[in-house]
Amino acid sequence: MDISEFNSLTTQVLWAGFGLSMIFGAISQRTRFCTMGAVSDIVNMADWTRMRMWAMAIGVAMIGFFGMAAAGVIDPGKTLYASNRFIWLSALVGGALFGFGMVLSSGCGGKTLVRIGGGSLKSLVVLAVMGIAGFATLKGITAVVRVATIDKVALDFTTNAALPNWAAGILGVTPGAAGLGLALLIGLGLITWALYGKDFRHFDNLLAGLGIGAVISAMWWVSGSLGYVIENPETLQEAFVATNSGRSEAMSFVAPVAYALDWLMFFSDKSKVLTLGIVSVFGVVVGSAIYSLFSRKFRWEGFRDVQDTANHLLGATLMGVGGVSAMGCTVGQGLSGIATLSATSFVAVAAILTGCVGGLKYQIWRA
Secondary structure: OOHHHHHHHHHHHHHHHHHHHHHHHHHHHHHOOOHHHHHHHHHHHOOOHHHHHHHHHHHHHHHHHHHHHHOOOOOHHHEOOOOOEEOHHHHHHHHHHHHHHHHHOOOOHHHHHHHHHOOEHHHHHHHHHHHHHHHHHHHOHHHHHHHHOHHHOOEEOOOOOEHHHHHHHHHOOOHHHHHHHHHHHHHHHHHHHHHHOOOOOOHHHHHHHHHHHHHHHHHHHHHHHHOEEOOOOOOOOOEEOOOOOOOEOOOOOOHHHHHHHHHHHOOOOOOOOOOHHHHHHHHHHHHHHHHHHHOOOOOOEOOOOHHHHHHHHHHHHHHHHHHHHOOOOOOHHHHHHHHHOEHHHHHHHHHHHHHHHHHHHHHHHHO
C-alpha cells in the first residue's frame, strides 16, 4: 500500500464512522435512548423499558463483535480495551464519578450530543466543560493526579484481562471459542430478557436495541477490519487507520469530545488530524439535528436558573474526569467495551450505574 492508497483508506474510514454516528444520533433522538434515563425510569417509576433497550443493544453488539472475531474479521486482542492490566480501581472510581455527574448534567456524553442536535444550548456548555475536564485528565493537571493515584492500583495478568481468556484457561478451550460461547450465552440472554417485557415489543424500542447494537458492531468492523493495514507506508508497522489510540476502537464520548475540541482550537496545526472518535462526535450531533428538524422536535433550550447552571457545570466536570479515568462512558464502556467482555468494562459499568443511582437519590433528597 502506497501513501495515496493509505490516505484514501483513511477518508473511507472517516466517512463510514461519520455515517454510522449519524445513524446513532438519529436513533437516539427518535427513541429517547439514554442510560441515565433508563436508570431514572427504574428508580422513579419502576419502568424497565429503556433499560431493556440498553440490554438488547449490549447483546447485539456483543454477538456482533465475537461473531466477527470468530470469522477472523477482527482481532479481540488488538482493541482499545484489550490489556493484561485489570485497572479495577480506575474503573470503579472513574465510573462512579461519571455516573453521578451524568445525573447532574441531565445525561451522559452521548445524550449530551443528541440534545445539542435537538437545540439544547445548555448541553453545548456541558459538552465544552466535559471536554476540557476530559483533556485535563488525559494530559493535564488531573492526569497527574490520576496517574499518581488510582492508575497505580491494578492486577496484572499473563493474558488479556477479559472473560474469554479467563474462561479459556478454566475450560481448556481457545479464547476465541470461549468468547463466542460467552457472547452467545450473555448476549442472547440479554436480548431474550429485553423481549420478555410485554410492553417492550414496539417499533421504537426494537429500533433502539437492535439499531444501536448494530451501529456499535459496525463501528468495530470499520476500525478493526476496514481500517486495519498490515503496514503503514510511513511507519512500516501495522496500524488501525484514524484512531486516537492506534488500536481498534468503537464509539465513546468523553476522550473523543476532548480530542474534538483540541482539533477545533488548533485547526491550523497540520499535526491535528481527524480521527474516528472526532468525526463520531460531529456525526451524532448532525444525525440528531436532522431527525429533530424533520420531525419538528427541534427546540431551543437554556438553563432554568443559577442552581441548574451550577449542577450542569459540576456534572460535566465529573463526567470529563470520570469518563477518562474509567476509559469510557455509558457508550464507551457500557456498549463498546462490554461488547468485548473486558473485565474492566464490567467494573466500570457497575460503577457508572451505582453512581447514577446515587445521583438520583441525591436529587430526590435535595428536592
